[in-house]
Amino acid sequence: MNCPAGFGRMAALVMTLAMAGCSHEDFAEPLDNPEDVSAALGESSIWAAASSMSTQRMDHTATLLRSGAVLVSGGQTASAELYDVKTARWSNVGSMTAVRRRHTATLLPSGKVLVVGGDSGASSTGTAEVYDPSTGLWTATGSLDTLRSGHTATLLSSGAKVLVVGGDSANVGFATARLYDVAAGTWAETGSLSTPRTGHTATLLASGKVLVTGGRTGPNGGFLRTAEVYDPATGTWSSVAPMSGVRSGHSATLLLSGKVLVVGGLVDELTATRTAEVYDPVAGTWTATVNMMTAEARAQHTATLLHSGEVLVAGGTSGGDLNLQSVVLYEPTSNRWYTTYSMTTSRLGHTATLLNTGDVLVAGGRPDGGPGTASVERYIAPAPPWRLTGSMTAARYYHSVTTLDSGVVLVAGGTATGSSALMGAERYDEHDGTWVAAGTLATPRFLHSATKLASGKVLVAGGQGSSSVFLASAELYDPATSIWSPTTGVMATTRSRHTATLLDSGKVLVAGGRSGSSFSTLLNTAELYDPATGTWRAAASMSRKRLYHTATMLQSGRVLVVGGTTPDGDTNTAELYDPATDTWTATGGMAATRYGHAAVGLRDGRVMVVGGWSGRGAVATAEVYDPATGAWSTVASMNTARYTPMATLLEPSGRVLVLGGDGGTSVGLLDSSEVYDPATGVWTSSGSLSSPVTSASVAKLPGSGRVLVCGGLGTSGALVSTELYTPAL
Structure with a gap:
């Protein structure tokens, strides 16, 4: 089978074509209308009927x-x-x-x-x-x-207030806005719009401000092209650049890039538009996109941001009395529109809800020429959770990865051979899916630590320059200049495979690891880096030497160190570091020894430990530490035993993604992933990476909730590939 390529994911269209066995050459251009898709692929559909509501x-x-x-x-x-x-x-x-x-x-x-x-x-x-x-x-x-209807309501970034804007009553439009205090359950006045608006949109921007666009001055009033922004810090509105034309009943969608896509809308009482444009909050400018396809003018439709980053636009009206059944898809990376299968019925005044599965639930509305409906259907989003993105410039494993304040991901050092270190660094930008050089480390290193400081700079410490050269040096990366600079001081000892934890004070705690090649060089020492002085000082030592352990910051400000291997054998012990007193205290031990495991802090403050090596092999077991009691409790085991797995907390669901690792001598490296839901205690398979991997680096992308997995050690050596995981559960 030849799979379509060249237009990103194109969501449902690409996957449907692939399932039909069509090649890229068969559909080298966007299709003009839904009938083209139907003619090529027969009657198969990606819309599935769902049980109807009880009420129209x-x-x-x-x-x-x-x-x-x-x-x-x-x-x-x-x-x-x-x-x-x-x-x-x-x-x-x-x-x-x-x-x-x-x-x-x-x-x-x-x-x-x-x-x-x-x-x-x-x-x-x-x-x-x-x-x-x-x-x-x-x-x-x-x-x-x-009295008010046709208004917008936006939960502000603080989570403490809801902003209600505009609307109408008795054929009169409103310019007023009100703030709802979530805790008190009361309303307060805030700044008013420059003009009354109904049929407008309101979009919460990444800055925390709210963008309001278009609408009408009243149910029978004039159409607007103006836009304004609300600043919660001051409670005031300011005008921004207007759209290219008037719009009412349009949609506005915050894209993964932080820009806002505005689509369609009515330009007069009977005419909808097929135009769309994108607002850039940083530049304060509008840029026209390509138009929706011929005959796809629409207003009062729904627009849903899919997990893929594409926008699904469904139903609405083309103006007058004609309601629409058609569906189109916007792909931001290529700035192109594509058609996908139509809904089973035309709909106006319906809702479209993105489910945690990645599907879209469309409910109700009014079919063309009929009353409201109770019917419901579901758009099946067939995009896989994993997809390849731009490759790094160098193959590497045992490298570090850090998400910068800008959302860009920094990768540094590592090794391609296991015996010599790399000194190159590069940065990944999710918005364009590419890697660019990010300066050169002062010292080549792998198996080091990387910590983003409160200043936004990144501290890289220790590691190895080769299989026999261990490092005590440290250096800082400045994202503003892409320059690496050695710190004023160095660590007290050479250190590799250690942990590094950013404390509430802004200092960095480094603990354990090894200082040389022999097993006798395992460390129980710890030290602190102070960004204010650029120097290191000794901290209290742990109760035992540890290698392949984990360190997790607790909500109390203390650090939980768990497991690892020691000169006396593997351990199930755990201990807590208190920065206020510079002391380590023993806490409850795990049910079994483990090292090479992964640890993830859960939203409720507990810490989950998964996988690792225990006894004679890789394990699938998992347990959770409760700081309130100092005790561990076992939870359901993973579907697959994993040694040195990668793991991270997914946003916004609070679930835990575990991927890759080594299944043991008879299994080898793994390409599978699975997700744990703390609410249900259940593990669910979450698809496979393009290749088996361990010792990769994992970073969360704050703008989209996706997870970036880059490089690592594969079955044939160091990997240059990077993959994106889109949460689908």
Whole structure:
């Protein structure tokens, strides 16, 4: 089978073509309309019917809860219902205090949902209420200053306030904005827009500011092309560059790059546009994208950012009375639009919700020429969780990886042979998927540590220059200049395979490892680096020498060191370092000895340890340390035994991704990955990398929640490849 290539992932289209056995040459250009896809691939579809809601709904809301379920509320009714993704069933969850449509629903940090305003079709309401998933109850909360519907609601970055902007009532548009205090349940006045707006969009930017675009001055008012930004720090609005043309009922989607994609909208009472443009918050400018395909003008549609970074645009109206069934896909990297399979029915006033699985649940709305519908369908996003991205300039393993404040990933040093060190460094930018040189280390090194300091600089310490040369030197990387500079002082001893932990004070704790090639050189010593002086000083020593151990920062500010191998054998012991007293204290031991394991701090403050080597081989076991009790508890074992696995906490789900490693003598290196859900205690397979790997470096990409795996040791030696994992669970 020849797989399509050349246009990024192209989400569903590429995967569907691949499954059909089509080559890239068969479809070298974007398709003009959905019929082209259908003609090529027959009647197969990537839309799947889902069980219908109990009530016909239009202009309702749909909110993805932390449990993964979807709460649907209102839509010319006061009722609400819940969709369970696992069972694919709907259940009623009571009624709101008022009939609502054109209202807003906002997921709060507590997991509750704030529903605000809306109208019954005859009159608007200014009431608000909160749904609590833990009890299934609706509770009234503070009311707005006025009746309001067609507004926007945005949870600010602080998580403490919800910003409600614009809207209308009784054919009058509003310029006012209100802030909801999540803790107090009350509303307060904040700065007003420069002009009334309804049918506008509001997008939370990476800076924490809120971008509002377009709309109309009222239900029957003039159409707008202006845009303005709200600054939560000052409570004021400022105008920014206007869009290329007027838009109302358009969509605005925050892309993984931090830019905002604005699509379609009405330009007058009966005419929609097929244009789209992108706003760059850093430059404060708009750039036109290519237009949607012929006959794809649309407004009042949905736009959903997929895990792949593409945007799925579905349904809406082309103007007048024609509602749409078609679906298009925007791919930001190539700046191109693609068609994908149409929905089973046309829809206007529907919702589209990105599920934790990566699929999109589309519910309700009004088919062309009909009343609201209760029908539901699901867009199956077939993109695999793993995909290759740009390769590094050098093959390497035993290197370090650090995510910089800018979101760019820095890789430094390593080895390609296992006997000599590399001195090159390079940086990966997720936005363009490429690596560029990032200066040269002052000293070639591998098996060193790398720690991002509070200043944004990166401290690289110790390691080896060759199989027999161990290092005590350290150096700093400055992201602003890409220059590496030796620190003023050096460590007290040569050190390799140690751990390095950034403390709350800004200092760095280095502990354990080895100072030479023989097993007798294992270390129990620890030392502290002070960025303020650029010097090292001795810290209290651990209770025992440790190699292949882990060190994890706890929420209390203490550091948990676990397991490892010692001159006396492998250990199950753990100890805590307290920076305030410079002391180590023994804490509860694990159920079994292990070294070469991975440790991940969970959201609730506990620490999970997985895999490693115990006794005579690699293990699949996992256990969790509770700082409150100092005790360990075993949890479900992984599906695969793994020695030296890589692991990281996924955002925003709080799940744990474990990948690769060595399965043991009879198994060899692994290409599999799996995800642990602390809420259910269950491990789930999460796809395979392009090749088996160990000793790779793993970095979280803060803008997208993806995980970057770069280099490592494969079955044929050092790897130059890098892969991206997109959380799909």
